[in-house]
Amino acid sequence: MNKSTKQGLSVLLATTVLASPFAVVPKAAYALTVEDVSADDTSADEETEYTIEFEIDKELKAGDEISVKFPSDFTVDKKLKTSDVYLEDDDGDEVEIDNVSVSSNVVTIELDDKVSKGTVLTLSIDNVTNPEDKGTYSIGVKTSKESTYKNGKITIGKSSSSSSSSSKFAVSQSSKDAGAEISLTLGKFNLSSKSKLKKGKYIYVDFPTKDMLPKSISKSDVKVNGTKVDYLSIIDNDSIRIEVPSGADGDSSIKLEFSSSAGIKNPSSADDDYTFEIEYDDKTYTSEKMEVTGSANASFDVALSDRGAGARSSYSFDIDLWTKAYANSDITIEFPSADMVPPVLSGYSVTVNGEPVGTVSVSNGKVSFRTPSGFKSADSLNVKFAFDAYLTNPKTAGTYSLTAKVDGRTYRSKSFEITGSAVPVAVDNTAATIGLTRATASTPTGIQIAIKGLGAPITRGQGFFEVVLPAGFRIPAYIPSTSVTVNGTAANYVGVRGQNLIIVPTQDIPAQTAVNINVLEAGGIVNPAPPGVYSIGVYTSEEKGLLFARPATIVALNGVSFKANVASFTKAGKVTAMGAAPYIVNGNTLMPASFFRDGLGMTVTWTQTTAKVVSGNTVMQFKVGSNVATVNGQNVTLPVAVQLKNKIPALPLRAITDRTGYKIIFANGNYTIYK
Numbered sequence: 001m002n003k004s005t006k007q008g009l010s011v012l013l014a015t016t017v018l019a020s021p022f023a024v025v026p027k028a029a030y031a032l033t034v035e036d037v038s039a040d041d042t043s044a045d046e047e048t049e050y051t052i053e054f055e056i057d058k059e060l061k062a063g064d065e066i067s068v069k070f071p072s073d074f075t076v077d078k079k080l081k082t083s084d085v086y087l088e089d090d091d092g093d094e095v096e097i098d099n100v101s102v103s104s105n106v107v108t109i110e111l112d113d114k115v116s117k118g119t120v121l122t123l124s125i126d127n128v129t130n131p132e133d134k135g136t137y138s139i140g141v142k143t144s145k146e147s148t149y150k151n152g153k154i155t156i157g158k159s160s161s162s163s164s165s166s167s168k169f170a171v172s173q174s175s176k177d178a179g180a181e182i183s184l185t186l187g188k189f190n191l192s193s194k195s196k197l198k199k200g201k202y203i204y205v206d207f208p209t210k211d212m213l214p215k216s217i218s219k220s221d222v223k224v225n226g227t228k229v230d231y232l233s234i235i236d237n238d239s240i241r242i243e244v245p246s247g248a249d250g251d252s253s254i255k256l257e258f259s260s261s262a263g264i265k266n267p268s269s270a271d272d273d274y275t276f277e278i279e280y281d282d283k284t285y286t287s288e289k290m291e292v293t294g295s296a297n298a299s300f301d302v303a304l305s306d307r308g309a310g311a312r313s314s315y316s317f318d319i320d321l322w323t324k325a326y327a328n329s330d331i332t333i334e335f336p337s338a339d340m341v342p343p344v345l346s347g348y349s350v351t352v353n354g355e356p357v358g359t360v361s362v363s364n365g366k367v368s369f370r371t372p373s374g375f376k377s378a379d380s381l382n383v384k385f386a387f388d389a390y391l392t393n394p395k396t397a398g399t400y401s402l403t404a405k406v407d408g409r410t411y412r413s414k415s416f417e418i419t420g421s422a423v424p425v426a427v428d429n430t431a432a433t434i435g436l437t438r439a440t441a442s443t444p445t446g447i448q449i450a451i452k453g454l455g456a457p458i459t460r461g462q463g464f465f466e467v468v469l470p471a472g473f474r475i476p477a478y479i480p481s482t483s484v485t486v487n488g489t490a491a492n493y494v495g496v497r498g499q500n501l502i503i504v505p506t507q508d509i510p511a512q513t514a515v516n517i518n519v520l521e522a523g524g525i526v527n528p529a530p531p532g533v534y535s536i537g538v539y540t541s542e543e544k545g546l547l548f549a550r551p552a553t554i555v556a557l558n559g560v561s562f563k564a565n566v567a568s569f570t571k572a573g574k575v576t577a578m579g580a581a582p583y584i585v586n587g588n589t590l591m592p593a594s595f596f597r598d599g600l601g602m603t604v605t606w607t608q609t610t611a612k613v614v615s616g617n618t619v620m621q622f623k624v625g626s627n628v629a630t631v632n633g634q635n636v637t638l639p640v641a642v643q644l645k646n647k648i649p650a651l652p653l654r655a656i657t658d659r660t661g662y663k664i665i666f667a668n669g670n671y672t673i674y675k
Helices: 003-019 593-598 653-660
Strands: 033-039 047-055 065-069 085-088 097-103 106-111 120-129 135-143 150-156 171-173 184-190 202-206 222-224 232-235 239-243 253-258 269-274 277-280 283-286 290-295 302-304 315-325 330-334 350-352 361-363 366-370 378-385 398-400 403-406 409-412 416-418 433-436 447-451 465-468 484-486 493-497 500-504 515-519 532-540 548-554 560-563 568-571 574-577 583-585 588-592 603-606 610-615 618-623 628-631 634-637 643-645 648-652 663-667 670-674
Touching: 033 150, 033 202, 047 135, 047 150, 065 120, 085 097, 085 106, 202 253, 253 277, 315 403, 315 409, 330 378, 350 366, 433 548, 447 465, 447 532, 465 515, 484 500, 588 593, 588 643, 588 653, 593 603, 593 610, 593 648, 610 648, 610 653, 618 653, 648 653, 653 663
Parallel strands: none
Antiparallel strands: 033 047, 047 120, 065 106, 065 135, 085 120, 097 106, 135 150, 171 184, 184 253, 202 239, 202 277, 222 253, 232 239, 269 290, 277 283, 302 315, 315 378, 330 366, 330 403, 350 378, 361 366, 398 416, 403 409, 433 447, 447 515, 465 500, 465 532, 484 515, 493 500, 532 548, 560 568, 560 670, 568 574, 583 588, 588 648, 603 610, 610 618, 618 628, 628 634, 643 648, 663 670
């Protein structure tokens, strides 16, 4: 706002208070005030963006509205969107807009933010077409707190080209290097006849390219005719609006100075034809041409631990920066193809100047992160993706390059070669299996994994298998490598990462080789407490994505577990002896009759020649030596004859469980029966 206007208003109020009662204070002194109306282009019949600056006298809340009324000679886009409108306060902060509508050349904006009384607002509206006729027009502004519009004037008919100064003003930059951070001086140049700087009015500066300006500029880093400015804002990423400070009021010339700490940089591409434009009082002044040399896209070498097509490799490179990097500098590395990068990357596998970066995000082959919070400023960066970042080379031999973006500046690598042929495609693992040695809830268990084949080789001591157990399984912080075997040999290393087991084999495993992984119960893994079906997944470090996953059923603690040839069973953690051990005959498991009584709670009677089993309404009668049983009075054929074992009839297990609603899980010689 024009500060002299504010001061004059204060004097008027003070005089009025002394001379008369409060009742006669002019109401207009507290009304909404329009301070400036400007357009990017004041040419007739041109579509342009309008900027209106005004001060509100009453607080606005979310849901309140601001209306801007253009004369009927103007054309306002009826389909104006919120993206076409921008509102900011006098601190340069954006004020959120909830909705925009247009009716009869009135643009109505619904606020989504609270705005304090006395705030100076700057409103930009795009897609407005100037009148066909030259002249001076009034544009009105009001809020939902006022009943009438307050007007500001703008003159239409002087195009930017016709109002440009005939002479070019000088440009001085501290460096000509592309992408370099610079101090910058524009001018000094004289304003056109009868034009003078006026405190509170605006100077607009258009920069040659969008990559020259930072996200924000401190007002202490900008001077107009030697005086630090009170207010400035960045518009559309390539323009600055500067309020004329009191120290430049009345001057007939302009000299703008931007210090090196303002964050302004040369364009990233070399050229000798860059120009600036400065607009003041509806007149545009153009600079002499500015030269930029060199290239911001300086090449850097890429080092790989393995150049084979499809091979897993570490990547490292040194980037010489055009401007320093600091703590929390944004870095994005774009790899030649998305399949080179795993979907998840650990920040501990990526370092900048030897320091882990922390949080890493991955999207379509782009890896983004920031320098650590304690990072020391540096002119160059050593970026390293370690071998355990699981990057893989392109699967086709050829010449490739990387792109690095550091704080918005782009750097490209020199070409690097990938040789050889791609790794074999993944084999069919549809028949691969995963089994638990025990299926009862809250019970220590082992895991048996049978992989039918690998699509890529695993190198001993480097590559690994990753077993992902769902939430609910309890996994100890440490599992001894002696508790895990790979193809019968103890693992080289076993790590725990959350719910995941990292298993590094002791031996090389070629592609298309079957693999058996056995995690012993001694490893300390415990089944979930809630019964249900849980999915267990298997990955390898050398293949992208899930290798396969299989369901595992966990049953309640009242499930009964036993092993063939072991004369005992386990129920609810208690071991109970049986009169005879279960055994297998022609693929069928025979159980002592006492098991169905003691383990499953059925009513069972027997002699050395007969047995009777009752479960609910089901009555089954058996004879030793016969493969025919009677079930509820009907004869049924058994898969194997009843036998006598340790003077107790041994009955076919499945013939009974199938008829009484029980289910059987079998894994690694362990049976679990549950209902």
